Amino acid sequence: MVTGFPLVAIRSFIQATRDSGYKSTSAAVSELVDNAFEAEATCVRVEVNEDPRGEKRLSVSDNGHGMAPTIMQLALQFGGSTRFNFRQGAGRYGMGLPNGSLSQARRVDLYSWSNPHKIWSTYLDVDEIASGVLDGVPRPVRFKPGSAKDYPETPSGTVIALSKCDKLDYRTVKAQAKRLNLDLGRIFRQRLYQDKQILVNGDAVAPLDPIFLHPSGSLCAAEPYGPPLEYQVRTPVPVAGHPVSKIQVRFVLLPVEKWHSLSNEQKNQAGISSGAGVSIVRAGREIDYGWYFMGNKRRENYDDWWRCEVSFEPVLDELFGVTHTKQKINPTVELNEILVPDLERVARELNGIVRKRYTEVRTAEFSGRAIAAAEQRDVRMEPLPLRRSAHASHAQGRALWRKVEYAIDHKPLDEVSFYVPALRRDKLLLTLNQEHSFFTKIYEPLFADNQGIPNSLLGYLQLLLLSVARAECNIRSRQDRDAVKRLREEWSNALTAFLD
Numbered sequence: 001m002v003t004g005f006p007l008v009a010i011r012s013f014i015q016a017t018r019d020s021g022y023k024s025t026s027a028a029v030s031e032l033v034d035n036a037f038e039a040e041a042t043c044v045r046v047e048v049n050e051d052p053r054g055e056k057r058l059s060v061s062d063n064g065h066g067m068a069p070t071i072m073q074l075a076l077q078f079g080g081s082t083r084f085n086f087r088q089g090a091g092r093y094g095m096g097l098p099n100g101s102l103s104q105a106r107r108v109d110l111y112s113w114s115n116p117h118k119i120w121s122t123y124l125d126v127d128e129i130a131s132g133v134l135d136g137v138p139r140p141v142r143f144k145p146g147s148a149k150d151y152p153e154t155p156s157g158t159v160i161a162l163s164k165c166d167k168l169d170y171r172t173v174k175a176q177a178k179r180l181n182l183d184l185g186r187i188f189r190q191r192l193y194q195d196k197q198i199l200v201n202g203d204a205v206a207p208l209d210p211i212f213l214h215p216s217g218s219l220c221a222a223e224p225y226g227p228p229l230e231y232q233v234r235t236p237v238p239v240a241g242h243p244v245s246k247i248q249v250r251f252v253l254l255p256v257e258k259w260h261s262l263s264n265e266q267k268n269q270a271g272i273s274s275g276a277g278v279s280i281v282r283a284g285r286e287i288d289y290g291w292y293f294m295g296n297k298r299r300e301n302y303d304d305w306w307r308c309e310v311s312f313e314p315v316l317d318e319l320f321g322v323t324h325t326k327q328k329i330n331p332t333v334e335l336n337e338i339l340v341p342d343l344e345r346v347a348r349e350l351n352g353i354v355r356k357r358y359t360e361v362r363t364a365e366f367s368g369r370a371i372a373a374a375e376q377r378d379v380r381m382e383p384l385p386l387r388r389s390a391h392a393s394h395a396q397g398r399a400l401w402r403k404v405e406y407a408i409d410h411k412p413l414d415e416v417s418f419y420v421p422a423l424r425r426d427k428l429l430l431t432l433n434q435e436h437s438f439f440t441k442i443y444e445p446l447f448a449d450n451q452g453i454p455n456s457l458l459g460y461l462q463l464l465l466l467s468v469a470r471a472e473c474n475i476r477s478r479q480d481r482d483a484v485k486r487l488r489e490e491w492s493n494a495l496t497a498f499l500d
Helices: 010-019 025-038 069-075 096-102 126-131 173-187 189-193 264-270 301-305 314-320 333-380 394-402 437-448 455-473 478-499
Strands: 043-050 056-062 105-113 119-125 141-143 157-165 197-200 229-234 244-253 278-282 285-290 306-312 405-411 419-424 427-433
Touching: 010 096, 025 043, 025 056, 025 096, 025 157, 025 173, 043 173, 069 105, 069 119, 096 105, 096 119, 096 157, 105 126, 119 126, 173 189, 173 197, 173 285, 189 197, 189 285, 229 333, 244 314, 244 333, 278 314, 301 333, 306 314, 306 333, 314 333, 333 405, 333 437, 333 455, 405 455, 419 455, 427 437, 427 455, 437 455, 437 478, 455 478
Parallel strands: 043 197, 278 306, 405 427
Antiparallel strands: 043 056, 056 157, 105 119, 105 157, 119 141, 229 244, 244 306, 278 285, 419 427
């Protein structure tokens, strides 16, 4: 039944679609870069600049195979595509070019050629559409550059020029270019590893691997945690030749021992700090990053030190809840049932490993200072009853009587005490019980992440424990040692009761 009302109120639609949900300029520009690589481009140039009037401009140009005039009109049409619902590449809905462009600018001009001396152009303009001047995609016309030097250098290609840019993320060209460089390096890292090239304002974009595995990265010492997990999943929508598709999951462990001493600025720049999460990669390009498939496990600071990557192909879009903007997933219940049990389990394992490694590194760091202080000042006190070396001379024996080495260790102990002191020939060993509440609730968290607590205070805590251990080791009679041991155990029990 014909009602006389168009299906889309174009004037209000074009205004509303500008707010259709791109989370950043980088996400919108990624749609245009996708199109370039789909057109078999080997190089994509992104330019951000400002004209003399202060108006921001952004362009994306490529050396792909170019578009015929009729295809150009289709490309600027919302939902127009020669590959609608195509499941073998990045694009699928035919929304990327017009939607991504107009989400950032009020005008987009499209230029394309398969012969550098025969360039075609067309455009969309939000203001012309809103005023009723423009009610469709104009037929492409021949475009002639102002001079011979302005003709394209590539045999074929496309330029998407955005003007009247009123929704870019950053006010300055420099800041926007820097953000694009970082984001595109991460989103298109796999393309860049395959010798594709992206330039932002003339600067080559370096691939940024959030899981720190690729050997070309400045930091690439991540350690794979087990073999990749693979899941053969039936495709939600029947696609010829693709009844099932594979989801691959990779986990890596970052080298706590090597990188913990990096400055906060270095950790932030490398993406280590606050980088916990799962990279979602669709058709070789990252479309999202977040705390996905972790079940009931909450995110902690320890989780910055391991990473996860989930890869899938577009035939599983419905399962992952991919929208036309390709910048976020909304996993279905079915997908969560497939992935969450394994991913949550592995995440908890990695959290435990990181917790142990980080505590060991930090404890050793502060233990070295505390131990050095204790050894230096031990001579001020009554000598400990150390065992003499059977091969030492009398003079050497007297020297060894005063020379004491200190050591701090921590491990699970099958007893109630928080700490156990012991003399081992010429060494005083303090062992902390990892099973005790004070270790798990106070000691370990302090040394894993001092949360603004002065380093000197952590050192004083270890000196406190070493002094208690020394005092106990200096007790000579068995009866007194037994009494002190009982006191230590009672104190440890009371400490557990108070903390629990």
